[in-house]
Every structure is written in C-alpha cells, then in structure tokens.
C-alpha cells in the first residue's frame with residue numbers, strides 16, 4: 001500500500017493537527033503533508049512551522065475557488081482530508097473531489113450539540129447547560145450539511161455534576177488526542193483495501 005498524504009484543515013489552535021503529525025511521523029500508512037488554514041493568525045500555522053510541515057493560508061473567499069485549491073491538493077498528492085477545527089463550510093467541489101476521503105471531528109456526541117454555531121466552547125457550554133451525564137467526540141464523513149455526514153466513530157466519557165464547561169472541554173479533548181489518529185488510521189487502512 002502506498003503511503004497516503006493527508007491534508008489537515010484547521011482554523012485555530014491546531015492541537016489535533018500536531019497530534020496527527022506526531023502520530024503519523026514514521027508511519028508506513030500515511031503522513032500529514034499539508035496544513036490548510038483560513039486564518040493567517042491561527043496558532044496552527046505556528047505549530048506547522050515548528051514541526052516542519054508545509055502550510056498554506058486559504059481564506060474563506062479563496063476556498064470558494066476550485067482553480068486555486070484543487071491544484072494545491074494535487075501539488076501535495078493529497079489522498080485524504082481531515083477537518084479539525086475548520087470553521088468554514090467545505091464547498092461541494094472539495095466534497096466531490098474526496099468522496100469517502102474527507103472526515104470532520106466534532107466535540108460532542110452528534111447529533112446532539114451539532115450544527116451552525118456549535119463549535120469550540122459553545123458546544124461544551126451547551127452540554128453543561130443541558131446537564132448531560134456524558135459527552136464525547138464524533139468523527140463523521142463530510143457532506144454539504146454542517147455536522148450532518150454519516151457518523152464513522154464516537155468515543156464517550158462520563159461527566160460529573162460538578163464538571164464546569166472547561167472540565168467538559170478538557171475531558172473531551174483528551175478523547176480527541178487518544179482516539180482521533182487511530183480512527184483515521186483504521187479508515188486509511190480500509191481505503192487501501
């Protein structure tokens with residue numbers, strides 16, 4: 001099986017990006033070849049510089065231009081796309097270009113706490129306000145609907161009544177760090193079948 005080049009799309013901190021770079025470093029299955037970021041000030045870009053991974057800033061407006069983004073994907077021979085904290089909706093031409101080859105991670109147990117406006121701390125605050133006894137992470141295929149694609153995998157963690165929204169965010173983040181790379185690796189091994 002040929003090693004698959006992954007492009008990670010991120011808008012902010014990029015902790016999942018870094019975790020994926022480290023997980024796949026030296027892997028025969030895949031490597032993170034490119035970070036695409038829509039925000040020039042995002043910390044994810046700093047991580048890319050430090051890790052020696054190529055990065056490209058593609059603004060929300062530029063994302064609408066297939067003639068700009070598709071050649072970038074070809075240049076890096078991208079075979080799989082990971083959205084990790086990427087806020088703009090992915091345009092249809094990209095979804096069509098990566099059928100069953102583009103996943104998103106969402107910090108709740110979808111379909112709960114998903115959809116427009118449900119990102120980052122908004123999700124964890126909503127989980128707290130709803131008095132949930134558990135939360136978790138969801139990996140799903142990307143479709144034109146926000147947080148709407150078929151669910152691939154979920155991992156869950158119990159919550160205590162005294163957990164704050166920050167505690168909930170922390171517990172959920174630990175799940176992402178532990179499980180997201182492994183879930184992607186399993187998918188990639190299936191892609192290669």
Ligand code: GRF
Pocket residue numbers: 010011012013014015016017084085086105106107120176
């Ligand atoms: C993660 O919680 C992910 O589930 C969500 O956005 C966050 C991204 O965090 N989609 P980071 O930028 O990878 O640190």
